[in-house]
Amino acid sequence: MNDPRIGRREWLQRAARAGASIAAVGGLGWALHGRNLPSPGPMAPPGHVFPDWSIPDAPPRLAIVTGRDRVETLHRALAALGGIERFIRPGDRVVVKPNIGFATPAELGATSHPDVVRALVRRCVAAGAASVVVTDYPVNDPDSTFELTGIAQATREAGGRVVLPREDRFRNATLGGAQLIRDWPILAQPFDGVTKVIGLCPVKDHVRSGATLTLKNWYGLLGGRRNLFHQQIHDIIAELAMLVRPTLSILDGTRSMMTNGPTGGSQGDLKDTLTLIAGTDPVAVDAFGATLLDRRPEDIPWLAKAAAAGAGTTDWASLNPIRVAVD
Amino acid sequence: MARLARPTSPAERSVAALLLLVLFGIAGAVLWLQADFPPDKYRATPAAGGTVPSRPDAVPLPVPDGATALSAPETFDARTLADKINGRAELYLANGFVSLRCRRFTPHDAPGDWVEACAYDMGTFPHAFAVFGTQRRRDAVGLPEAGPHAYRTSQALFVAHDRHYLEVIASSPSPAAMTLAQDFVQAFLRDHPANGGQVAEASLFPLEGARADTLVLLGVNAFGSPDLDHVFTMRYDVDGVEVTAFLSRRTDDAQALALANGWADMLLRYGAQARTPPADIPGSRALAVLGLYETVFAVGPVLAGVHEAPDPGAADVVALRLYQALVAARPQGAAGAPEPAEDL
Amino acid sequence: MRTVTIRRISQGFFLALFTWLVIVTAWGDAPWQLRGWPVEAFLQFDPLIALATTLATGVLYAGLAWALVTMALTVVFGRFFCGWVCPFGTLHQALGWLGRSVRPGQAVRANQPHPAQALKYHILAFLLAASAGDAFVLASRSAADAPRWLFPMVATGLAAATFFALAQALRHRGRAAMATALLLATFLALGRLLPYNGIVTSSVQVGLLDPIALLTRSVALIALPLGDRSTHFLYSAPRFTQGAWLIGAVVVAALLANLVVPRFYCRFLCPLGALLGLLSRNALWRIGQSPASACTACKLCERDCEGACEPSGRIRSPECVLCMNCTGPCEPGILAYRTRVSEAGERALPDVSRRGVVLSLASGFLAVPMVRLAGRSGPDWHAALVRPPGSLPEDDFLDRCVKCGLCMRVCPTGVLQPAGVQGGLETLWTPILNNRIGSSGCQLNCIACGDVCPTGAIRPFTLDEKLGRGSHQTAGPLRMGTAFIDPGRCLPFAMDRPCIVCQEVCPVSPKAIYWRPRLVPVRDGLREVIVVDGDAVRVTDPPMVAGRYGSGDYRCRVPGRDDLAPRRITGNMSNTLYLEPGDWGDAASPGGSILVEAVLQAPYVDPDHCTGCGICEHDCPVRGVPAIRVTAESESRHPAHTLTRVIGPPRSTP
Known part of the structure; x- marks a missing residue:
């Protein structure tokens, strides 16, 4: 220590270290220095969120089957449209989107009936579909809703796969030409690589929008605080009609919820309307479905908006529907 | 505790001096910084009681050659005008004021001097002319190089030009400042070529006895009457007596007549005495108010008269000249002389 | 001039400057207002604020880059900031001087190093780790997203470094290897999970204890509002501070603690001092003895030692705040601020256990996700x-x-x-x-x-x-x-009283608050007429509050006679209503009835x-x-x- 040379060497080492640390801190500080503050990320670019799943170059078809057994009427309706094979080809990856909104038993008619889900998934599997996914984003807690409605079990029995609406399965999307579906979370991941989509919905009263039919059923693909859209319910349903162009729309009006929709809660809200509608034009399907609720299509503004958006026609009779009665 | 302090070493002393210098430096830097802020930082155009759409179209002000701008341009709108010219704002607001832009300049060759240029956008030339004329200074000297409606005083220039009214006020009557003021006016006129800046009514006044540069437009509330607007006045000299003549073009004959009667009736209500109207002016009415004399009549759609003449004879002389000029100016098809108004 | 004197001048200068800058933080261009005064300067020169926010955001924001100057000067000269600049430190020093013992022995004892001086390093570790969550997520995310070859290389390097560090710390190679493997596995696992779970994140909490932020807050929110109560120089209306007691309690406690131990806050708590202490490790100039053999162990050097850094023995250089109080009294004159390391030796590192620091780091790191789990920012x-x-x-x-x-x-x-x-x-x-x-x-x-x-x-x-x-x-x-x-509390809604102040004061254009007319009968509004005398109507009980209905917002009509225009009430006594002139004929006559109505403006908000x-x-x-x-x-x-x-x-x- 008393040797000045040692002191000097020690000092030089120290100076080198000090210089190095100043250089390191300064360099890092220089590199990281900036005035940039986080700004909201870029909006999801507008465009097609989903492909068009309808069968190309096929004239719109509509089948109206009356009967008490919803499985039987489903088979008859599919047969009337030319068989499930017309829509599902071997190797197709299929999504069936039932209405699984509320954790209530199937008998209360607030959700799609598990019997018809089971039958439909079976038909798809039998037609050679590579995968059949059943998904929805319920209003109530997803896990319990899928189980309580019996739809999870029905799907598994039929060979389909239940996909729960996990947070990471939503993607922010902007629908081209849309005013509401802009940078909004959509349950999109279950539809990745899917080639056919079937909408399946019960016929229900809906206080705000007039009726829950197949087009309203796509509300289940909206994530986030979607209840904001109740301020513009008819516009959002029209945009949903632009968002999803399904291969097939099936409306189960075997037992319709006439009042207190969309949850109902008592058998008194239900009425045997004994009709199942299937078709490739969702607007026409829903326009006829409205009549089961004793409503005219004109009474339901979103139908006209969806038609104006090019999703189909409200004049269901113009499609020369095939009518079948099952006894 | 008393202990003899060790004497400070020279090194210690110089370090101390250095550190003191550093502190002085910091103090200086802080003092320098506090004066360094954008001039309009605390003068950002506020929204007075609401979100006012900004006016990117406020009059652009040229920077004359040989001068430097001392400040950023300030812009005022109808809501903020009173902040700039408190007290006079009403005059401008009553005359269609749109915006005001001000800026100060200093000439390169006389850095101590400056001029402040204020350009009022009044919307139309008559509005600009109205505020120009009503504020004409006593020591006004014509400024023909800036157009017919321009004058200078010892320390300022005033110009009505197109929809603009300019006030360029110098910090001192020095030649440098006044030259800069003139340069600014010339640059402004160059940047804003006039399109339509004439007062049609000016030609209706008779020339005989008229005093130069006394044409004034009273936009609203002329002579204290809320009914009288868009009234032009011009001053006349009748044997050393100054008489103010006025005229105002109305929408139709009936309105002109009604206003003439209304004005006379109002004076009567306020204590005026009727006097014999000049016989040569059909339908005219003449009054005396506290030793001042009024005459009012209508010629077609034009309301006209004499206001606050100190002498009844001079009032009648000017009224007659005005009447004859108006009759002469009427289109031939309009029956030469105005219809006698029976009910007057 | 002696160094201690210049130090005192410097402290006074910076304390005055600091106070002035807080005072002039008022919007306007008068000399005592904001103008261009660099009011953020002390915060911008604060390396702790710069470091924590940079860790949390990845950006050294704007003027915070000035902190690099403080860092560089500290690396060269040591903790000059604490002893010469920090206004909080100056206050502590002044109070500590007031409270010091006159007996030299006791004063020396008060300035002996205390094990609790390690606490501030733990506070620093906790606060920085809490700020570092995002940096960690970013690192693990880029590790996960890096090209194939880069990640193994970086991982190997990190693993080796960790192993050697741990081996030195734990003094046991086997355990170090195991711990390294464990850490590496955790890092790899977190690298997959962390980037997407949204819960491991940063929270900059240095402001709680950073001396500059603490003092700025205390002066701005406690001292100025209190002091201005009698002078009314700064505020025309009295200024209040919500939750003032806690802010005040912290600063008062910090100041009073100096009467127990001088520079209590600086020695035990200050995270900025801890950071600067670490930075000063390689300082080129430092306090030290030479020749050590001449030391008489008089300990006079420690009578006023601000940092409690033991200059009489092996000086704890990270604790030294360069107060220079030791060099003057040193009898043999061997203590000085010079380039050589003290011949009596020095402790260049703070007296903390690595284990403890790891604990503090881990607690800070984990505290943030736990607090965030409450969903308060979600x-x-x-x-x-x-x-x-x-x-x-x-x-x-x-x-x-x-x-x-x-x-x-x-x-x-x-x-x-x-x-x-x-x-x-x-x-x-x-x-x-x-x-x-x-x-x-x-x-x-x-x-x-x-x-x-x-x-x-x-x-x-x-x-x-x-x-x-x-x-x-x-x-x-x-x-x-x-x-x-809140219609349950809004006067026109809940109590039939006219008001609409909210609509009047709404400053935006068009106003966000608008009103709809609301016409309601007042309580006991339907009354039988006793006498009509011109425009005065005497009515039955219950008596009315005199003048209640004369505000112009109340009117009277004859029930069932919609053809008669309602008449405004101009005043009332307990049983008499005075109406504006009107022609009701004999519709309102003794025995008949009239109805008193309120004409209200009910406010609504346009979102x-x-x-x-x-x-x-x-x-x-x-x-x-x-x-x-x-x-x-x-x-x-x-x-x-x-x-x-x-x-x-x-x-x-x-």
């Missing part, structure tokens, strides 16, 4: 957390706000107030709007808070941006929240225009709990908090 956001305009989204805000209180000081109305823990523990002392306490709500034409924020937690914004005009027209105004009317400025809440005559209150709905910084999704013009049909 779904359970607190409605009262109405942030100043220009505030960043809550997560980003908490990455930057150092609770210095400059925004609250500069706020012309005092509506900006230090929050409590409504929005979670982390929101303590961050700025929120309290519309009751200030002299008004957020002023329409004011941009002061964004202008002074040193860290960008409130980003700088222009008036055009705030008002949504000019190029910001499409984005609309900056919203802090939305006003909601498209409300910016949440809170002026309505401030001026609501229902003062206890205002009948119109602003909550954070629709605040601009969180699009997800919107109440309405405004749509454009109708779509053209294809």
Whole structure:
């Protein structure tokens, strides 16, 4: 220590270290220095969120089957449209989107009936579909809703796969030409690589929008605080009609919820309307479905908006529907 | 505790001096910084009681050659005008004021001097002319190089030009400042070529006895009457007596007549005495108010008269000249002389 | 001049400068107002604030780069900042001097090193680790996303470094290897999980204890409002500070502690001092003895030793604040500030166990996810957390706000107030709007808070941006929240009393508050007529409050006679109503009845225009709990908090 040379060497080492640390801190500080503050990320670019799943170059078809057994009427309706094979080809990856909104038993008619889900998934599997996914984003807690409605079990029995609406399965999307579906979370991941989509919905009263039919059923693909859209319910349903162009729309009006929709809660809200509608034009399907609720299509503004958006026609009779009665 | 302090070493002393210098430096830097802020930082155009759409179209002000701008341009709108010219704002607001832009300049060759240029956008030339004329200074000297409606005083220039009214006020009557003021006016006129800046009514006044540069437009509330607007006045000299003549073009004959009667009736209500109207002016009415004399009549759609003449004879002389000029100016098809108004 | 004297001058200078800068933090261009005064300077030269916010955000924001100067000077000269600049340190030193013992022995004992001096390093570790979550996520994410070859290389390097570090720390190679493997596995696992779980994140909490932020806050929110109560120089209306007791208690406790141990805060608590102590490790100049053999062990050097760094023995250099109080009294004159290491040896590293530091780091790192799990910056956001305009989204805000209180000081109305823990523990002392306490709500034409924020937690914004005009027209105004009317407390709704103050004071254009007429019969409004005398009508009991109905907002009509125009009431006594002249004929005659009605203006809020400025809440005559209150709905910084999704013009049909 008393040797000045040692002191000097020690000092030089120290100076080198000090210089190095100043250089390191300064360099890092220089590199990281900036005035940039986080700004909201870029909006999801507008465009097609989903492909068009309808069968190309096929004239719109509509089948109206009356009967008490919803499985039987489903088979008859599919047969009337030319068989499930017309829509599902071997190797197709299929999504069936039932209405699984509320954790209530199937008998209360607030959700799609598990019997018809089971039958439909079976038909798809039998037609050679590579995968059949059943998904929805319920209003109530997803896990319990899928189980309580019996739809999870029905799907598994039929060979389909239940996909729960996990947070990471939503993607922010902007629908081209849309005013509401802009940078909004959509349950999109279950539809990745899917080639056919079937909408399946019960016929229900809906206080705000007039009726829950197949087009309203796509509300289940909206994530986030979607209840904001109740301020513009008819516009959002029209945009949903632009968002999803399904291969097939099936409306189960075997037992319709006439009042207190969309949850109902008592058998008194239900009425045997004994009709199942299937078709490739969702607007026409829903326009006829409205009549089961004793409503005219004109009474339901979103139908006209969806038609104006090019999703189909409200004049269901113009499609020369095939009518079948099952006894 | 008393202990003899060790004497400070020279090194210690110089370090101390250095550190003191550093502190002085910091103090200086802080003092320098506090004066360094954008001039309009605390003068950002506020929204007075609401979100006012900004006016990117406020009059652009040229920077004359040989001068430097001392400040950023300030812009005022109808809501903020009173902040700039408190007290006079009403005059401008009553005359269609749109915006005001001000800026100060200093000439390169006389850095101590400056001029402040204020350009009022009044919307139309008559509005600009109205505020120009009503504020004409006593020591006004014509400024023909800036157009017919321009004058200078010892320390300022005033110009009505197109929809603009300019006030360029110098910090001192020095030649440098006044030259800069003139340069600014010339640059402004160059940047804003006039399109339509004439007062049609000016030609209706008779020339005989008229005093130069006394044409004034009273936009609203002329002579204290809320009914009288868009009234032009011009001053006349009748044997050393100054008489103010006025005229105002109305929408139709009936309105002109009604206003003439209304004005006379109002004076009567306020204590005026009727006097014999000049016989040569059909339908005219003449009054005396506290030793001042009024005459009012209508010629077609034009309301006209004499206001606050100190002498009844001079009032009648000017009224007659005005009447004859108006009759002469009427289109031939309009029956030469105005219809006698029976009910007057 | 002696060095100690110059040190005292320097301390006085910086204390005065600091106080002045807090005082002039007031919007305006008078010399005693903001002008161009560098009011954020002390915060910007503070390396702890710079380091924590940079760790949390990845950006060394704007003027915080000045902290690099302090860092570099500290690396060269040691903790000069603590002993020569820090205004808080100056206050401690002054108070400690007042409280010191006159007996040299006792004074020396008070300045002996104490094991608790290690505490400040643990506080530093905790605070920095809490700030580092995002940096860690970023590192693990880029590790996961890096090219194939890069990641193994970096991982191997890190693993080796960790192993050697641990081997040295644990003095056991086997355990070190195991710990390294464990850490590596954890890192790899976290690298897959962390980037996407959204819960491991940063929270900058250095402002709680950083001496500059603490003192700025205390002067701005406690000392100035208290001191100005009698002078009225700064505020024309008395200024209040919500939750003042806690801010005050912290600073008063910190100051009084000097009477027990001099520089208590600096020695035991100050995280900035700890950081500077670490930085001073390689200082080129330092206090030391030479020759050590000449030391007489008189200990006079420690009588006024500010840092308790033991200059008489092996000096603890990270604790030394360069007060220079030791060099003067040294009898043999061997203590000096020089380039050589003390011949008596020195302890260059703080006296902390590595184990303890790891513990502090881990606690800080883990504390943030645990606090965030409460969802206060997520779904359970607190409605009262109405942030100043220009505030960043809550997560980003908490990455930057150092609770210095400059925004609250500069706020012309005092509506900006230090929050409590409504929005979670982390929101303590961050700025929120309290519309009751200030002299008004957020002023329409004011941009002061964004202008002074040193860290960008409130980003700088222009008036055009705030008002949504000019190029910001499409984005609309900056919203802090939305006003909601409470009809149960609103006078026209709940008590049939005319009011509509909120609509009057609403500053935006068009007004966000509008009214609809509300016509209601008053209580006991239907009365039998006893006598009619001209325009006076005497009616039956119960007696009315004299004058109640004369305000012009009440009128009278004859029930069942809709053909008769109602007549305004011009005044009333207990049983007499005076009506404006009118012609009811004998419709109202003794034995008949009349009805007294209130003509009210009932306020409503238009969410498209409300910016949440809170002026309505401030001026609501229902003062206890205002009948119109602003909550954070629709605040601009969180699009997800919107109440309405405004749509454009109708779509053209294809």
